[in-house]
Every structure is written in C-alpha cells, then in structure tokens.
Amino acid sequence: MPDSPDQPLRTLARRLRLDLAPLRESRDFRLLIGSGLVTTIGTVITMVAVPFQMKQLTESYVAVGLVSLAEFVPMVICGLWGGAIADALDRRRIVVVSELGLCLTSVLLLVNALLPAPRVWVLYVVGALAAGLSSVRSPSEQALINRVLPLDRMTAAFAIQGLVRNTAMIAGPAAGGLVVTTLGPAGSYGIDVATFLVSLALLVRVGAVPRSQDATPASLRSMAEGVRYALRRPDLMGTYLVDIAAMAFASSNALFPFLAEDLHAPKAIGLLYAAGGVGSVVASLTSGWTNHVHRHGLAVIVSATLWGVAVAVAALMPNVWLVFLFLAVAGGADMVSGLFRGTIWNQTIPDEYRGRLAGIELLSYSTGPMLGDARAGLTAQFGGTRFSLGVGGLLCVGAVGLMATALPRFRRYDARTDEHALAERSRRAAEPAAS
Missing domain, CATH: 1.20.1250.20 (MFS general substrate transporter like domains)
Structure with missing residues (x-):
C-alpha cells in the first residue's frame, strides 16, 4: 500500500515530538520533576518579591544590586561542597534536608515581612543562606536523576527538565509580580512556603537509591579529586x-x-x-x-x-x-x-x-x-x-x-x-x- 501524501510530515512530527518515556517509565523521575516544578514556581515568586521589598525599604539601586552579590560566594562554595557530599552521603536525604532548609529560609522571610519594621539585613543573610542551600541541593538532585533512569534516557530527561524549568521561569515572574503587588512581600513568601511543603511531600516518596560502593568521604581532598x-x-x-x-x-x-x-x-x-x-x-x-x-x-x-x-x-x-x-x-x-x-x-x-x-x-x-x-x-x-x-x-x-x-x-x-x-x-x- 503506497504511503499517504502526509506520511513524511507525520514521520517528521514523530521525530520532533518531546520524548516522554522518562515520565512514563520512572515514578521517581515523575516525583522529582513534580517537586522541581513546584519549587521553581515558588522560588521565582520570591525572586521577584525580595528586590521589590528591598526597594520598598531602601529606595536604593545599590542595595537591590547587592542582593545578587550576597548570593554569589555561597553559591560557589556550597556548589563544590554539595558535589562532594553528594558522592559521600545519601543523595535523597541531602535533597530532602536541603529542601526543608530552603522552606525555613522562606519562613524567615515571611516572619521578617510581618514585622512592623522589616530588617534589611535579613534579606541579605537569608538570600545568601538560600543560595547556599540551593547549591547543595542541585548536585544531589542531578546525581539522583542519573540513578533513577537508564543512561539512554538522559537526553530526554534533560529536555523534560528544561521544559519544566523554562515554563516556570516564563510564568513565574508574571505571577510573582501580580502576587507581590496584590498581596505584598509577606503574601509572596507565604506562597513560597506552601510550595516547599508540597515539594517536600513529593520528595519523601522518592525511593531510596543505594550509595555507591566506592563512595568517597567529603573533604577538600575529595573536591580536588573531582577537579582533577x-x-x-x-x-x-x-x-x-x-x-x-x-x-x-x-x-x-x-x-x-x-x-x-x-x-x-x-x-x-x-x-x-x-x-x-x-x-x-x-x-x-x-x-x-x-x-x-x-x-x-x-x-x-x-x-x-x-x-x-x-x-x-x-x-x-x-x-x-x-x-x-x-x-x-x-x-x-x-x-x-x-x-x-x-x-x-x-x-x-x-x-x-x-x-x-x-x-x-x-x-x-x-x-x-x-x-x-x-x-x-x-x-x-x-x-x-x-x-x-x-x-x-x-x-x-x-x-x-x-x-x-x-x-x-x-x-x-x-x-x-x-x-x-x-x-x-x-x-x-x-x-x-x-x-
């Protein structure tokens, strides 16, 4: 039977279509992706709220710009250290504990925002702490995804991760702007706390992943070994x-x-x-x-x-x-x-x-x-x-x-x-x- 005229278009469409096999095949991957989506939305809402609140409190361009600078050093140090402990300890536990810590940072921002006179230094300190915890979480999360899927699903898994992350990054700022102008910074931080609780509920259901038999204790030496x-x-x-x-x-x-x-x-x-x-x-x-x-x-x-x-x-x-x-x-x-x-x-x-x-x-x-x-x-x-x-x-x-x-x-x-x-x-x- 000859091919229909639109057969080449159907073939092309199949080759271009996003491969959803990782979602179909792995319950743990679905839980990790769901957690990542919810967390990212809440985090982006807070990313909009923090500079908004800093502007309210200081009316200073420099003060707003210093928020990002305060996050840089913890990101570098904790990113390297987070990678070392991801190879030494239970990766699932690291992700859960880091997520709990990030939830507590949003609670601190919420409490500060509810004070009669919110403190500026809290935004810097909590921002740095959150950047560090996020950098600790990320290596373990990526290493965990590597273990819950076959190697030939990695490209598709990254495509799904990218779709989820970028969708959240497009919708999140718009939602964050609407929330912070309507409910104020405290409302934004409250929503972020709620998203972390949902994310934690998903993460605790991820199955345990055995540690590598060749696990290396976390240390400066192990970090240097990774670089080498x-x-x-x-x-x-x-x-x-x-x-x-x-x-x-x-x-x-x-x-x-x-x-x-x-x-x-x-x-x-x-x-x-x-x-x-x-x-x-x-x-x-x-x-x-x-x-x-x-x-x-x-x-x-x-x-x-x-x-x-x-x-x-x-x-x-x-x-x-x-x-x-x-x-x-x-x-x-x-x-x-x-x-x-x-x-x-x-x-x-x-x-x-x-x-x-x-x-x-x-x-x-x-x-x-x-x-x-x-x-x-x-x-x-x-x-x-x-x-x-x-x-x-x-x-x-x-x-x-x-x-x-x-x-x-x-x-x-x-x-x-x-x-x-x-x-x-x-x-x-x-x-x-x-x-």
Missing part, C-alpha cells in the same frame, strides 16, 4: 569551557532595559527577558530528534555557535518583534547545547564522581551569565547597547571556534565509541547481576 578527574577528560572540559565562553560573551540580559528604550518600546522589556525562555520551551517540545544524535560534542559546538550568531543578528534588527524572534532562536540553541552537555555528563561520568562533577557543572552554567552581564555593561559603556550586543555575539562565535580547534577530542566525541560512555553502559548492565 574533570581536567583529565578533554570531552568534559569542552562542555564547561564552551558554555562559559558562550555565556560570558553573548549573555546580555543587563542590556535589555536599554535595548527596550532603544527600540522605542519600554513596555516590552518583559518580552525581551522572556524571549530566551520561550525559545528554550519550543526547543524542548521539539527535542525528539536529539535522541538520534551521537556526536554530542560537535552538537554542543554547533548549538553554541548558533547562539552567538542569533544574538549578533538580534543586535541588527529594527523592531522589538524581530529582536524577540532572534533572542528566542538564541534561547533555543542554548537549550539544545544544554541537552547535549547534560547527556555527555550523565552517560560518561562514573557514579562515584557524579555529585562532585555536578557541582562543577553548576558553577560552569551559573558563572557564565554573571560574567556576560558584566561584559555587556562594560562594552555598552564604550560603544552603546547595539554595539555591545552584536560584538558579544561575534566574540562568542570566535571563542567557540577556538575551543573547538583546541579540543579535538571534544569535537570528535561519539557516544557510540567513547571509552567512558562504553564503560558506563557496561557498568550499568552489570548492576542487576551484581545485586
């Missing part, structure tokens, strides 16, 4: 360096208020901030094709290059909708890069190192945007908003090309033949027999 392991792996270093270079040069969120004014559309600033998230959501929903890609290193290089090109083209666009379009393309390319970076991490890193390397990963994708905003502001000071945006995109393309040339093993990485990927598949295949 990463340095010995050019394919891993490629994932970190390409992402940091791409973000440090082309991430330019700090320019958006000025870009909206340049486009004579000051009210479109929210649209510019949302563009990357919209592109990421579209990329996640159409990510089925990524399961058929095996040259993950090359895919990261191409995606990061496309990110830079899209940012550079956005700088040339004459109206806000075309700028939005190319920023959305950039966000989609960044999402695809993240999928393949995550696949390399989860398919090749031995379980005894997974937590420590997750801590390094957290730093690699967190510091890049911070450096990017600093670079964007400095460049704009000399050449203006459009110049800064466009030059950043072009510098990103050049830096990624340099990394691709300097790291041939990363460029040639193939999941079908890579020694580390093969070793991990063999180890996972042997686990049932060994248990």
Whole structure:
C-alpha cells in the first residue's frame, strides 16, 4: 500500500515530538520533576518579591544590586561542597534536608515581612543562606536523576527538565509580580512556603537509591579529586569551557532595559527577558530528534555557535518583534547545547564522581551569565547597547571556534565509541547481576 501524501510530515512530527518515556517509565523521575516544578514556581515568586521589598525599604539601586552579590560566594562554595557530599552521603536525604532548609529560609522571610519594621539585613543573610542551600541541593538532585533512569534516557530527561524549568521561569515572574503587588512581600513568601511543603511531600516518596560502593568521604581532598578527574577528560572540559565562553560573551540580559528604550518600546522589556525562555520551551517540545544524535560534542559546538550568531543578528534588527524572534532562536540553541552537555555528563561520568562533577557543572552554567552581564555593561559603556550586543555575539562565535580547534577530542566525541560512555553502559548492565 503506497504511503499517504502526509506520511513524511507525520514521520517528521514523530521525530520532533518531546520524548516522554522518562515520565512514563520512572515514578521517581515523575516525583522529582513534580517537586522541581513546584519549587521553581515558588522560588521565582520570591525572586521577584525580595528586590521589590528591598526597594520598598531602601529606595536604593545599590542595595537591590547587592542582593545578587550576597548570593554569589555561597553559591560557589556550597556548589563544590554539595558535589562532594553528594558522592559521600545519601543523595535523597541531602535533597530532602536541603529542601526543608530552603522552606525555613522562606519562613524567615515571611516572619521578617510581618514585622512592623522589616530588617534589611535579613534579606541579605537569608538570600545568601538560600543560595547556599540551593547549591547543595542541585548536585544531589542531578546525581539522583542519573540513578533513577537508564543512561539512554538522559537526553530526554534533560529536555523534560528544561521544559519544566523554562515554563516556570516564563510564568513565574508574571505571577510573582501580580502576587507581590496584590498581596505584598509577606503574601509572596507565604506562597513560597506552601510550595516547599508540597515539594517536600513529593520528595519523601522518592525511593531510596543505594550509595555507591566506592563512595568517597567529603573533604577538600575529595573536591580536588573531582577537579582533577574533570581536567583529565578533554570531552568534559569542552562542555564547561564552551558554555562559559558562550555565556560570558553573548549573555546580555543587563542590556535589555536599554535595548527596550532603544527600540522605542519600554513596555516590552518583559518580552525581551522572556524571549530566551520561550525559545528554550519550543526547543524542548521539539527535542525528539536529539535522541538520534551521537556526536554530542560537535552538537554542543554547533548549538553554541548558533547562539552567538542569533544574538549578533538580534543586535541588527529594527523592531522589538524581530529582536524577540532572534533572542528566542538564541534561547533555543542554548537549550539544545544544554541537552547535549547534560547527556555527555550523565552517560560518561562514573557514579562515584557524579555529585562532585555536578557541582562543577553548576558553577560552569551559573558563572557564565554573571560574567556576560558584566561584559555587556562594560562594552555598552564604550560603544552603546547595539554595539555591545552584536560584538558579544561575534566574540562568542570566535571563542567557540577556538575551543573547538583546541579540543579535538571534544569535537570528535561519539557516544557510540567513547571509552567512558562504553564503560558506563557496561557498568550499568552489570548492576542487576551484581545485586
């Protein structure tokens, strides 16, 4: 029987469709994703409320800006330490205890907001504490997901995570703005506390995951061992360096208020901030094709290059909708890069190192945007908003090309033949027999 005329379109649609197999096959993955969604929504609402309250209390740009600075050092220290304890202790327990600690930080913010005269220092101290706890939680959560799913589901799992996170990041600020202007900071923190309680109810139902038999006690030495392991792996270093270079040069969120004014559309600033998230959501929903890609290193290089090109083209666009379009393309390319970076991490890193390397990963994708905003502001000071945006995109393309040339093993990485990927598949295949 001959194929129907629309058969090629159906085939294409199947290849693009988001792979939901991880959700169907793993109850624990569903619980972790549900917890992550609820937590992210509540956290984003608080992210909107804290600077809003700081402005109410101080009317100072500097005071508002220092909130992010207060969070930076705890994020770095606790990210590395969180990776070390993720390889030494019960990862599920770390996630639950960290989530409980984050819930208590929101309780502190709520109590402070209900005082007749809320204290400014509480916002800084609690913000730093929350950043540290979140950085402790993240490596264990990623290492836990690696254990509750087969290795060949990692790309699909990252796509689902990205869809959930970016959907929350698009809807969350709008919801947070509405809540804080309607109910005030105390109402926002109260909702965040409620979301943490729901999240904890989901997390305690996640099944216990056995610790690795080669678990290394957490220490400065074990952290250094994790760094040395990463340095010995050019394919891993490629994932970190390409992402940091791409973000440090082309991430330019700090320019958006000025870009909206340049486009004579000051009210479109929210649209510019949302563009990357919209592109990421579209990329996640159409990510089925990524399961058929095996040259993950090359895919990261191409995606990061496309990110830079899209940012550079956005700088040339004459109206806000075309700028939005190319920023959305950039966000989609960044999402695809993240999928393949995550696949390399989860398919090749031995379980005894997974937590420590997750801590390094957290730093690699967190510091890049911070450096990017600093670079964007400095460049704009000399050449203006459009110049800064466009030059950043072009510098990103050049830096990624340099990394691709300097790291041939990363460029040639193939999941079908890579020694580390093969070793991990063999180890996972042997686990049932060994248990």
